[in-house]
Amino acid sequence: MPITSRILEVATADPDRLALVGSPSGGCASDESADSAEGSRAPRSLTYAQLVRDSATMFAAVDALHRAQTDPPTPAPETHGIPITAVSLTSAFETSRIIAGLAGFRAVSATIDPRWPLDHQVGVITTTGIGLVISDSTRLAEALAAAGWTGTVITATDFQAREAAIDPADTAPPTVREASEPFLMLFSSGTTSNPKAFIKTRQQYRDNVAVSSAHLEPLPGVATLAPGPVSYSLTLYAVVESLATGGSVHVADDFDPFTMGARIADEAITRVVAVPAVVKALAEAARRTPENFHGLDLVVTGGANLPASIRSALADVLPGARLISYYGAAEIGFIGDSRDGDGTWISIYDTIDVEIRDESGARLPDGEIGTVWIRAAACSDGYVTGTTDAQLRRPDGWATVGDQGRIENGLLQLAGRAGDIAITGGHKVSLPEVERAFEEFDRADPRSGPGRLGEVCAIALPDDGLGNIVALVIEPGAQGSGSHARDGDSTAPDKAALLDHARAELAPQFVPRRFYSLDRLPRTVGGKIRRHETVDLVMSGKAQRL
Known part of the structure; x- marks a missing residue:
C-alpha cells in the first residue's frame, strides 16, 4: 500500500493518531552548533492530520528553493527529471518529518549520513545531481562550493523559517502518486568505499511494504520505536513502513539505555x-x-x-x-x-x-x-x-x-x-562462520584467566602453500588475565585456549592457524568491523601475534 494513501486515510478517519514522535527533548543539536534549531523549534510529535497539513508548506518551501536556482544541478537520469532533495541532519525527528512530508509530492528524497567522510558526501551530491541539501554543516557547504556544485544548502533553522512564511492557502495538498514515479534515492555504502546510489520507485516501496507487513508486523496503531540515524536503511524503512500501515513511529537520534526504558x-x-x-x-x-x-x-x-x-x-x-x-x-x-x-x-x-x-x-x-x-x-x-x-x-x-x-x-x-570467503587449501571458508564459533567463548580454561573475550575478526592471510590461511584477530575483553594483570586491564586470552575452542567448534579447514590481538579493531561509523583494514593492520605489523 502506498505511504501517502494511508497517511491521508488515517488523517481523515483518526486525525489525532500520532504519526511521528521524537525524543522527549524535542530533538538534538546539529553536528556543528549547539545553538542550532535543528530540533529546538520543531515540535516533538506530529499527528497524521498535522503531518498532512505541514507537508503542503514543506513542499512549497522545497519547490521554491529548487526553482530559485539559476543553474540547477541536473538530477541523475534515473529520477526522470525530478529534483532531488537531500537531508543531512543529526536529528532523527527532523529528518523523518521531511522525508514523510515530501512523500505526497513530485519529489525525490535522500538521506545522507553527516558522519560519512566529507569527500563521500560531496561525491554523492555532485555525482547524482542532488539540487537541495538541508544541512547545518558549514564544512559541507564550503566543500560543495569548492567543488563547483550549483545547488543550494540550507540550515534546518532557515528551512523551518521558510516553511513558516508560506501561506497554506497558496499550497496544494499531498496526493497519491503514480506507481512508476521515483520516490527515494538510497545508498548502499558510505563508510568503506564510495557510496553506490539507487532509486526506489513508489511501486517498489509498496511491494516491500507488502512483504514486511506480512511477516514483521508493522500493524495499524502499533507504536514502533526506531532509534538511530535515519540515514540507515533499517531506520528509514521503519519510518516509511510504520506510516504506510497506519502506525506511530517513535524515533531517537541514538539509543540511550538510561532513558529509553522509561x-x-x-x-x-x-x-x-x-x-x-x-x-x-x-x-x-x-x-x-x-x-x-x-x-x-x-x-x-x-x-x-x-x-x-x-x-x-x-x-x-x-x-x-x-x-x-x-x-x-x-x-x-x-x-x-x-x-x-x-x-x-x-x-x-x-x-x-x-x-x-x-x-x-x-x-x-x-x-x-x-x-x-x-x-x-x-x-x-x-x-x-x-x-x-x-x-x-x-x-x-x-x-x-x-x-x-x-x-x-x-x-x-x-x-x-x-x-x-577465504580459499585455503582448496576449501571455501566463511570467515563470519569462524567468528560465530567464538560468540560463546567464556575462557573457562585456567590458562585464559577470568572475564570474557571481546570482539573478534577472522581474516585471510596469504600463504605460499595453501593460497591463504585463516587467522583470528581478537579485541581483548575489559578484565585482566593472569596473576600479573590489574583489575580492568585489557589482556589477551591464552592462544592454547583459543585454539582448543576452535578445534572443538569448527571443521579442520575453518580452524585459525594464527591468532593476533589488537587493542581496538577498526570499525565503520556504524560500528561494523572493517575486515580489510584489519588485514592491513596485521600485515603492517601493528597487531600482536599470540
Missing part, C-alpha cells in the same frame, strides 16, 4: 526496530529496569546471522518479547528471517525466489557456498549512473549484492560478502 513505558511502545548492537543494549537496559519493558512484544532487527548471545540475552530478561532477525538488502528488499536458535538459518519468504550460483552463473547444489541471487518485486532497477560500474539486476529480474551463502533443506545460511 520512554518505552511512557509512550506504550510495543515494537522496536533496531540494529543488533541496539538490541544488545536494550537487553542490558531491561536487565537493570525490567519493569519498563514489560509492554514490549516484538523486537525486529536487521542483518543476518544475529549472534546467539544477543538472542539469549533478550530471552533471559524479556521472555515474553519475540525477536525476529530479518535478512534483506536495501537495493532488493526483504528476503527472509530467523526467529529461533542461533539465527544462522533463514526462512525465505514465500514471495521471494533465491538461488545460489557460482562465478559463471551456474546454479550450485544444496550445501555449496556461492553467490546469493534473488528475484523480488521490490528490487531496484539498478544503480544510479556514475556512482558505480556494478550491475545489480539482470534483464530477467534476478539480482545480487554479492552476498555469499548456501541453501540446505530450503533454508538459507549466509557466509558473508565475497571478501568474507
Whole structure:
C-alpha cells in the first residue's frame, strides 16, 4: 500500500493518531552548533492530520528553493527529471518529518549520513545531481562550493523559517502518486568505499511494504520505536513502513539505555526496530529496569546471522518479547528471517525466489557456498549512473549484492560478502562462520584467566602453500588475565585456549592457524568491523601475534 494513501486515510478517519514522535527533548543539536534549531523549534510529535497539513508548506518551501536556482544541478537520469532533495541532519525527528512530508509530492528524497567522510558526501551530491541539501554543516557547504556544485544548502533553522512564511492557502495538498514515479534515492555504502546510489520507485516501496507487513508486523496503531540515524536503511524503512500501515513511529537520534526504558513505558511502545548492537543494549537496559519493558512484544532487527548471545540475552530478561532477525538488502528488499536458535538459518519468504550460483552463473547444489541471487518485486532497477560500474539486476529480474551463502533443506545460511570467503587449501571458508564459533567463548580454561573475550575478526592471510590461511584477530575483553594483570586491564586470552575452542567448534579447514590481538579493531561509523583494514593492520605489523 502506498505511504501517502494511508497517511491521508488515517488523517481523515483518526486525525489525532500520532504519526511521528521524537525524543522527549524535542530533538538534538546539529553536528556543528549547539545553538542550532535543528530540533529546538520543531515540535516533538506530529499527528497524521498535522503531518498532512505541514507537508503542503514543506513542499512549497522545497519547490521554491529548487526553482530559485539559476543553474540547477541536473538530477541523475534515473529520477526522470525530478529534483532531488537531500537531508543531512543529526536529528532523527527532523529528518523523518521531511522525508514523510515530501512523500505526497513530485519529489525525490535522500538521506545522507553527516558522519560519512566529507569527500563521500560531496561525491554523492555532485555525482547524482542532488539540487537541495538541508544541512547545518558549514564544512559541507564550503566543500560543495569548492567543488563547483550549483545547488543550494540550507540550515534546518532557515528551512523551518521558510516553511513558516508560506501561506497554506497558496499550497496544494499531498496526493497519491503514480506507481512508476521515483520516490527515494538510497545508498548502499558510505563508510568503506564510495557510496553506490539507487532509486526506489513508489511501486517498489509498496511491494516491500507488502512483504514486511506480512511477516514483521508493522500493524495499524502499533507504536514502533526506531532509534538511530535515519540515514540507515533499517531506520528509514521503519519510518516509511510504520506510516504506510497506519502506525506511530517513535524515533531517537541514538539509543540511550538510561532513558529509553522509561520512554518505552511512557509512550506504550510495543515494537522496536533496531540494529543488533541496539538490541544488545536494550537487553542490558531491561536487565537493570525490567519493569519498563514489560509492554514490549516484538523486537525486529536487521542483518543476518544475529549472534546467539544477543538472542539469549533478550530471552533471559524479556521472555515474553519475540525477536525476529530479518535478512534483506536495501537495493532488493526483504528476503527472509530467523526467529529461533542461533539465527544462522533463514526462512525465505514465500514471495521471494533465491538461488545460489557460482562465478559463471551456474546454479550450485544444496550445501555449496556461492553467490546469493534473488528475484523480488521490490528490487531496484539498478544503480544510479556514475556512482558505480556494478550491475545489480539482470534483464530477467534476478539480482545480487554479492552476498555469499548456501541453501540446505530450503533454508538459507549466509557466509558473508565475497571478501568474507577465504580459499585455503582448496576449501571455501566463511570467515563470519569462524567468528560465530567464538560468540560463546567464556575462557573457562585456567590458562585464559577470568572475564570474557571481546570482539573478534577472522581474516585471510596469504600463504605460499595453501593460497591463504585463516587467522583470528581478537579485541581483548575489559578484565585482566593472569596473576600479573590489574583489575580492568585489557589482556589477551591464552592462544592454547583459543585454539582448543576452535578445534572443538569448527571443521579442520575453518580452524585459525594464527591468532593476533589488537587493542581496538577498526570499525565503520556504524560500528561494523572493517575486515580489510584489519588485514592491513596485521600485515603492517601493528597487531600482536599470540
